[in-house]
Amino acid sequence: MQESSDIWPLVRQGSWSLLTAFGRILCITLLGALLGAVLGAGLRFVGAPLTLGSSLFFAPILGAMLGAFVGAFRCVRYFAGLLEALLLYHPRKSRDLSFMEMTWDLADVEYSLQTVSYDLPEVGSQTAYLLRPSGDIDTLWVFFGGNAMLARDWLMFCDKVLTHTSRTTNAFLLVDYPGYGRNAGEPSPASVLKSSHLALEATLEKLPTVQVQLLGHSLGAAAAAQLAADWDLPSGPGLLVLSAPFIDIPHMAVQLLSVLLSTGLPKLYAVAVDVLPFQEQTLEKLLPSSGSLATLGRRLKPWLVSLLWPIVPHRWDNGKSVRQATKAGWKIHVLHGAQDELIPSQMGQTLANLSQKEASKLRDDAFSEIPRAGHNDVVLKGFERYMELMGLTDANPSPPSSRK
Known part of the structure; x- marks a missing residue:
């Protein structure tokens, strides 16, 4: 307190x-x-x-x-x-660096963490974290977290990956947004994009010949998608894995409004039955039915999105980014929890369809819905599917030992 x-x-x-x-x-x-x-x-x-x-x-x-x-x-x-x-944005600061002492042993290869430091012009110092093996590296996965995640929160996923594979040529770059972790500044599409560029450039100075792959969850999906759409990497386009992505912020605002109304109106109706001097049958005649409200909401949704578009400064337009990234040659996979109540899986399906329209060849694995998974647990509940799409599946994994 x-x-x-x-x-x-x-x-x-x-x-x-x-x-x-x-x-x-x-x-x-x-x-x-x-x-x-x-x-x-x-x-x-x-x-x-x-x-x-x-x-x-x-x-x-x-x-x-x-x-x-x-x-x-x-x-x-x-x-x-x-x-x-x-x-x-829900930024959190990180001053405890004890996680930097963690290591993983896979056969004769040791994974350890290194800091990647760089400066964001007119903002200040930034720090990302590179989890790399002691041996050769041919692939770099860049991870972008949700709006309340820190880079270190990906270590649980990385630990599980290293527990279920014997592939030792992958490195993992864990990115914090401006204002998150130890980073100065404030998050925005522009600042996150510039910071992502600089973090990757600083890492590629250490690993100049790797193939870059991108994975982002929720807000991180937007960060990963805009980076793929904006940058022509020396290694060429790779995999872009979008976990629980939204279409854009105006669509998300309308979605949150619909959720608020769907949960608030029944409570308001219950209060009205208790307070107003009307019988329940009379209120049912006076108030619109849930079906009529749903129909009205579907009709108003495009208009509300159009109204919000010029007003919202940070749009995070995934539709545009996905189309541009697909045209640039990125292979896009979308994964979404079937029970995601924050960002409905229909948004992920829409983005996968946009990617399919721009792609020269249709793929069956462009969209994967994870059963019984919500928004915050989709990565863990769908872990096997993530591993498969990321090309990290190993038939005979060799469990590593981890220590602090």
């Missing part, structure tokens, strides 16, 4: 940030209105044809209205960005 003396600095900082935000928005709105008025007045004096013969006052007023509208839009978008960052 925090001491009261520790809380007040946070309160003051939060209040100052809020006042600063309002000040910025007010300045943007007033400046937009002023510039719009000046532009409108200037157009009025150019000539009547340009202002449709309007009066001297009409064009400046119209310009001011347009400027105020732009300022108001910037205001809405700014606060939408604050809300999005609050809901989307």
Whole structure:
């Protein structure tokens, strides 16, 4: 529990940030209105044809209205960005480096962890972690985690991989986003993409001849997909494994709204039955049925997505990234939990279909649904399928010994 003396600095900082935000928005709105008025007045004096013969006052007023509208839009978008960052990113700091002492022994090869340090321009120092064997390396897997994961959280998966395979030529790069782990900065599509580039470039200086493969879970699927779409690797495109991916953030916002309504409306109905002076049969006639609400939701969904698209700053457009990555030659596998209530498996299926449309050859393994798996346990419950798609399956695994 925090001491009261520790809380007040946070309160003051939060209040100052809020006042600063309002000040910025007010300045943007007033400046937009002023510039719009000046532009409108200037157009009025150019000539009547340009202002449709309007009066001297009409064009400046119209310009001011347009400027105020732009300022108001910037205001809405700014606060939408604050809300999005609050809901989307859950960064955690990591100061305990005891996991760096872990090693794994596979036959005559020892796996150990190394730090990969690099600087993100205008942000600060960044750190990723390379789990590599002591022998030859021909494949580098780059792992991107979910919005509440740290790079070290992948070690459980890596431990299980090394327990079920005797292949000793794979290395694993575990990436933290800006603002996560020991990294400075704040996460965004642009900062994550730049940081991913630099982390991979720093690693490839140590492993110049490896084939790069990418795996991302949830938000990490978006990070991996945009990296595949943006970078032409020297080794050429490889495998891109997307675990529980979403289509984009506007679609996710509508999905979360539908989940909220589907769980909240029945509770509201129950409260209404107890509080309002109506019989239940009367309320059933007055309130829309669940079927009609579902139909209305399906009809409104495209409109809501279109409305949110210009407002949301961090869109994380997986649809675009998957199409571009497929065109670039990446072989894409999508895995999704059948019982994922946060990101429905239909989103993963949609992305797999987009990849299939862009691919020159259709594949049966483009999409895999993991039975009885949700969002957070799909990697472990579908472990065998992940291993198979990643080419790590070994018929006769040799269990390693791990130690700290």
